[in-house]
Amino acid sequence: MNRRLASVLLYSTLVIGALLSLLPILWMLSASFMATGEASSYPPHVLPDHPTLEHYRALFTRLNLGRSLLNSVIVTVTVTTVSLFVNSMAGYAFAKLRFRGRDRLFRLLAAGLVIPVQVSMLPLFLLLKQMGLINTYWGVIIPGLASIFGIFLIRQYTLAFPDELLDAARMDGAGEFRIYWSLVLPVIAPVLATLSIWTFLSTWNDFMWPLIVLSDQDHYTLPVALANLVGEHVQDTELMMAGSVLTVLPVLVVFLFLQRYYVQGVMAGSVKG
Amino acid sequence: MARVTLEGIRKIYENGHVAVHGVDLDVADGEFVVLVGPSGCGKSTTLRMVAGLESITAGRLTIGERVVNDVPPKDRDIAMVFQNYALYPHMSVFQNMAFALKLRKLPAAEIDRRVREAADILGLGPELERLPRQLSGGQRQRVAIGRAIVRQPAVFLFDEPLSNLDAKLRVQTRREITRLHRELNATVLYVTHDQVEAMTMGDRIVVLDAGRVQQVDTPMGLYERPRNLFVATFIGSPSMNLIHGEVTVGSAGNAIFRAAADDLELPLGRHPAAAEAVGRPVVLGLRPEQLSLAGTDAAPSQGTRDAARPPGTGSSAPPSGTTNLAPAPGTGSSAPAPGTANLAWPAGTRSSTPPPGTTNLARPAGTTNPAPLPGQAQVGMLPLQLDAVEPLGNEILLHGRIATQDLTARVAPMPVPPKPGERVILAVDSAGAHIFDATSGARVVGAGEIA
Numbered sequence: 001m002n003r004r005l006a007s008v009l010l011y012s013t014l015v016i017g018a019l020l021s022l023l024p025i026l027w028m029l030s031a032s033f034m035a036t037g038e039a040s041s042y043p044p045h046v047l048p049d050h051p052t053l054e055h056y057r058a059l060f061t062r063l064n065l066g067r068s069l070l071n072s073v074i075v076t077v078t079v080t081t082v083s084l085f086v087n088s089m090a091g092y093a094f095a096k097l098r099f100r101g102r103d104r105l106f107r108l109l110a111a112g113l114v115i116p117v118q119v120s121m122l123p124l125f126l127l128l129k130q131m132g133l134i135n136t137y138w139g140v141i142i143p144g145l146a147s148i149f150g151i152f153l154i155r156q157y158t159l160a161f162p163d164e165l166l167d168a169a170r171m172d173g174a175g176e177f178r179i180y181w182s183l184v185l186p187v188i189a190p191v192l193a194t195l196s197i198w199t200f201l202s203t204w205n206d207f208m209w210p211l212i213v214l215s216d217q218d219h220y221t222l223p224v225a226l227a228n229l230v231g232e233h234v235q236d237t238e239l240m241m242a243g244s245v246l247t248v249l250p251v252l253v254v255f256l257f258l259q260r261y262y263v264q265g266v267m268a269g270s271v272k273g
Numbered sequence: 274m275a276r277v278t279l280e281g282i283r284k285i286y287e288n289g290h291v292a293v294h295g296v297d298l299d300v301a302d303g304e305f306v307v308l309v310g311p312s313g314c315g316k317s318t319t320l321r322m323v324a325g326l327e328s329i330t331a332g333r334l335t336i337g338e339r340v341v342n343d344v345p346p347k348d349r350d351i352a353m354v355f356q357n358y359a360l361y362p363h364m365s366v367f368q369n370m371a372f373a374l375k376l377r378k379l380p381a382a383e384i385d386r387r388v389r390e391a392a393d394i395l396g397l398g399p400e401l402e403r404l405p406r407q408l409s410g411g412q413r414q415r416v417a418i419g420r421a422i423v424r425q426p427a428v429f430l431f432d433e434p435l436s437n438l439d440a441k442l443r444v445q446t447r448r449e450i451t452r453l454h455r456e457l458n459a460t461v462l463y464v465t466h467d468q469v470e471a472m473t474m475g476d477r478i479v480v481l482d483a484g485r486v487q488q489v490d491t492p493m494g495l496y497e498r499p500r501n502l503f504v505a506t507f508i509g510s511p512s513m514n515l516i517h518g519e520v521t522v523g524s525a526g527n528a529i530f531r532a533a534a535d536d537l538e539l540p541l542g543r544h545p546a547a548a549e550a551v552g553r554p555v556v557l558g559l560r561p562e563q564l565s566l567a568g569t570d571a572a573p574s575q576g577t578r579d580a581a582r583p584p585g586t587g588s589s590a591p592p593s594g595t596t597n598l599a600p601a602p603g604t605g606s607s608a609p610a611p612g613t614a615n616l617a618w619p620a621g622t623r624s625s626t627p628p629p630g631t632t633n634l635a636r637p638a639g640t641t642n643p644a645p646l647p648g649q650a651q652v653g654m655l656p657l658q659l660d661a662v663e664p665l666g667n668e669i670l671l672h673g674r675i676a677t678q679d680l681t682a683r684v685a686p687m688p689v690p691p692k693p694g695e696r697v698i699l700a701v702d703s704a705g706a707h708i709f710d711a712t713s714g715a716r717v718v719g720a721g722e723i724a
C-alpha cells in the first residue's frame with residue numbers, strides 16, 4: 001500500500017512536471033491557429049475558437065518564409081552530412097591511425113575547445129570577406145564543416161574500437177578507406193547519430209553567425225527571418241507563434257527519429273569516460 | 274602452400290625497445306610450427322611481423338619464394354586467426370567469411386561455394402545467417418578459423434586462438450585445428466603461451482624468451498633434451514625440479530651429485546654427462562616423474578619393514594657403499610615386501626619393485642639391473658616432507674621440501690595417498706636427470722650424446 005502510494009506520488013509529480021514543460025509548446029501550437037488578436041484577449045483562450053491557417057498562409061506568401069525554410073534546410077543538411085563525414089574521418093584517424101605528431105596535434109585541437117565561439121567570430125568574418133563568401137550560403141556552411149567537439153566525441157568513442165578488428169580487415173585485404181567505411185562507421189553508428197542530432201540542432205537554431213554573414217533577405221535562415229518578423233510584427237502574437245512552430249517542427253522530427261541512438265550514444269560515452 | 278623462412282628477423286620499436294633479437298627459423302611446406310614462451314617474449318611480435326602487421330626492423334622474411342618484408346599483409350597470401358576472434362560485429366557469419374573474398378572481387382557463386390564448404394567443415398552450416406554476438410565462444414572461434422580457410426592461403430597464422438575458450442572447449446578446438454591442418458595440408462605458424470598446446474599440436478616448437486630463440490625442436494626433443502634451464506623449466510608440467518650443487522667423484526670412482534644448500538647427495542651412476550660436469554657448479558634437473566614413491570616414513574621406528582624385504586627385489590635399494598642421504602634410520606632401504614602392513618606401499622608405484630624378470634621400460638637401461646654393481650647406481654633415495662598432495666585421478670602430485678629445497682613428484686594413483694605433513698621416501702632416477710651449467714644455464718652434454 002505504502003509502496004503504491006509512493007509510486008502514485010512519484011508518477012503524478014512526473015506527469016505534472018511534463019505537462020508544465022509541455023504547456024508553452026502546446027500553447028504555441030494552439031495560438032498559431034487562433035485568429036489575429038485572440039491570443040492576447042482576456043480571459044485567455046486555451047484553444048482557438050475558430051481554428052485558422054491564415055497565419056501559416058501569410059508566412060509562406062506575404063512574408064516569403066518558405067524561402068527561409070529552404071535556406072535553413074540547405075545549410076543544415078549540408079553542414080550535418082559533410083561535417084559528419086569529416087569529423088568521423090578525423091576522429092577515427094586520431095583514435096586509430098599511427099602518424100607522426102598525432103597526439104600533439106590532437107592536444108592542440110582539444111585546447112581550442114576552450115576558446116568561446118564569439119572570440120573567433122570577427123577574425124572568421126574578415127577571413128570569409130577576403131574570400132568573397134559574405135552573403136552566400138558558403139559563408140554559413142564552411143565554418144560548420146568540421147568541429148573540434150565532433151572530432152573529439154568520435155575519437156573518444158572510437159578509441160574503444162578493437163585494434164584486432166582493424167588488423168583482421170587489413171589481413172582480409174581491405175584498404176584504409178574501406179576499413180573506415182565498411183567497418184568503423186557501422187560500428188560507431190550510435191555516436192554518429194548523437195553527433196548528427198547535435199549538429200543538426202545547433203546549425204538549425206544558430207542565429208548569431210547567419211545574422212552576421214547574411215545580409216540579403218533571400219539568404220536568411222529561419223531564425224534570422226523570424227527575428228526580423230519580431231521587429232516588424234511585434235503585436236502579431238499569432239503570426240509569431242506560427243513562425244515558431246515552423247522553426248521547431250523539423251528539429252522535433254529529427255530528434256524523435258534519432259533519439260533511440262542518441263540515448264545509446266550518450267550512455268556509451270559516459271560509461272567509457 | 275608454402276615454406277616460410279625467417280632470417281635474422283629483428284624488431285626494435287621507436288622507443289628503442291628491442292622486442293625480437295633476431296629470429297632464424299625455417300618452416301617447411303605443410304609444417305605445423307608453434308612459437309611458445311611467456312608473455313612479452315616476442316612470440317606475438319614475431320607472428321605479427323610475418324603477418325605484415327608490424328614492420329620488420331632488420332632481417333629477411335620469405336614466404337614461398339618471395340621476400341615479403343615490404344609486401345602489405347593482403348598480398349602475402351596468408352590468413353590469420355586472432356585471440357579475440359576479431360569478427361566484424363555488424364556482419365553475419367556468412368558475410369564475415371565472405372568479406373575477404375568480396376574484396377578480391379571473386380564471383381558471387383564462387384564465394385558462396387567456398388563459404389558453404391568451410392561452414393560444412395566447421396559445422397557452422399546452421400549459423401550462417403546469425404550475427405557474432407548470437408554465437409557461443411567456440412562458434413565464434415570457428416567462424417574466425419572459417420574466415421581464414423575460405424581464403425585458401427599458403428600460410429595460416431594463429432595468435433593464441435584458444436586462450437579465450439574454457440578448458441573443455443580448448444581441448445576440443447585444439448584437436449579440431451590439428452585435424453584441419455592435416456586435411457588442408459597447410460603451413461601453420463601458431464603462437465601460444467601454453468606449453469601443453471605447444472606440445473600437443475606442433476610438429477616442431479620454437480621456445481622464445483626475452484626476444485631470443487632458446488631452442489627449436491620436436492616436442493619430445495624439447496622434453497628430453499632441453500638445451501638450457503629456461504626450456505627445461507618452461508616445457509613440462511609440473512615444472513622440472515632444480516637443485517643447485519656440484520658433481521664430485523666418489524671413492525669408488527662413481528659420480529655423485531652434492532647439493533649446495535643442503536646435506537644431500539645423489540649417486541649419478543652411469544650418467545652420460547657426469548664426467549663433463551665434474552668440478553663446476555651445476556644445476557640438477559629432475560622431472561617430477563623421475564621421482565617416485567618408495568614408501569612412507571610415518572613410523573620410522575618400526576623396523577619391521579626393512580626386515581621384511583626379500584633380497585633382490587628391485588633396484589630401489591642403494592648398493593652398499595654408496596653414500597646416500599637418508600637421515601632417518603631405516604629409510605635408506607624402504608622397500609617392503611608386498612603384503613606388509615604398510616598401506617602406502619602400492620603395487621603401481623612406478624618406482625621400484627618390479628617383479629623379478631619384468632623389464633621396466635620407463636627406465637634407462639641399467640636401472641633394470643637387479644643387482645647394480647658399485648659405481649652404476651642409478652637410484653637414490655630422498656625423504657620428502659609433504660606440503661601438498663594433489664590427487665588428479667590418473668596420477669598424484671606430491672609437493673614438498675627436502676630441507677630448503679622445493680620438490681614435486683608425480684606418482685601413480687593409490688587408494689590411500691599420503692597426507693600433507695607426512696614424510697615420504699622418494700626414489701630418484703638420477704640417470705635420467707638433466708645437468709645444467711649453473712653459470713650459463715646451458716645443458717651439460719656428455720661425450721657421444723645428442724645435443
